[in-house]
Amino acid sequence: MASIVAVIASTHHPFYYRASTATGDDRPPFADEWVRKITAFRETLTRANPDVLVMVGSDHFHQLWLDNMPQFLVGKAPFYDANWYNEEREFGLPKMRLQGQEDLSAHILRAGLDSGFDLAFSNELRIDHSVTCPIITLRPEADLPIVPIYTNIFAPPLPQPSRFVKLGESIRTIIEQWPSHLRVAVIGTGHLSLELGGPRQFGPQGPDPEFDQRAVQWIANGDLDGCLREVTLDSLHEPGNATHGFMDFMLMMGVAGAGVKADYVDTLDLFHTMEAYFTWYPSGAPA
């Protein structure tokens, strides 16, 4: 059976690519520290030596639209083109193409449907920065096949937070039952407190640093009980109007397992939002 060699949860800051590649006067003062932290975070994936990446993210109204909106969608395609014109325009993100792992996509879809998740699928999916940002930060060679899984954290009505956790738990079980010798890393990205298009956007920090501190503790400690006690679809409006992206972190806590402390935790206080990086090694820490 396949083994899960790393579980990684991260924010996906679309400005990293531009900040990290800028030079001279264009290079922001926080870029060097950010690159140092990302380089260390990247090593946590490299050390696990994965063959396949399962990538959890959320389409930002690129391919998925309100006329036909899935709650949870699994890509099943041999290739995924990536990044969109408006991401190139606003963030300077490059166009990319990633290889797919269709066998694992098919396995996740079949097993997911059989275990109570009516997953949507796509055979022609152009992925966006929720998936390409962690490729850029964690595996810039972009040389491993992926299975993208999209969640709806964006267009209400949304699934309940507990449903994200349960999906994460199921993804863990399903991958571990995949009849393959391959080494799988599960990487998911979301947000801590975040405001977009509202009065608290683009402040010197994230809109709710206190929420961010509690969220980092929940994730670092695998404290799903504490997190689920406090986090509801309604409560997530308070820290910032785009904070429902935190439910992708909750999904990744489900993958990592209740009560399991992260093996690697790091954060970076930036303008607009706090960055947070977590890695678990379910098969034991690599040598």
Next chain:
Amino acid sequence: MSKYLLNKFLFTVDRDPLLVERYREDPAELVAWWESTMANDLLNCHSGENTTWLAFTDEERDALIARDQVRLFEFGAHPFLTLTLFIAVFERDNTEPLEYQKAYGASLAHVTRPYPDIAT
């Protein structure tokens, strides 16, 4: 009121560089053209299978022409869509980094929670 149609405008204009430029140069022209040609396009379907019932209210049309993010926010247009398109239209006029983004936030400083419902 149609939050969906406001979102559809923001979504379809934002993803097309030529429409972004038309919205910057002449918003009244672009909004009128869009409502008469694209509002009832069934996206991702064969051409010709149009919707028959989508139209802006006068207030919605005025807010789009005025590029008024405060009124669009009050109407419950999706804030991510409004922000993304308006950054495309206005950010190039910045004289310092994030100038437009910060001014956009400040224009909404009077807003109290809970924010208008964005569910469609």
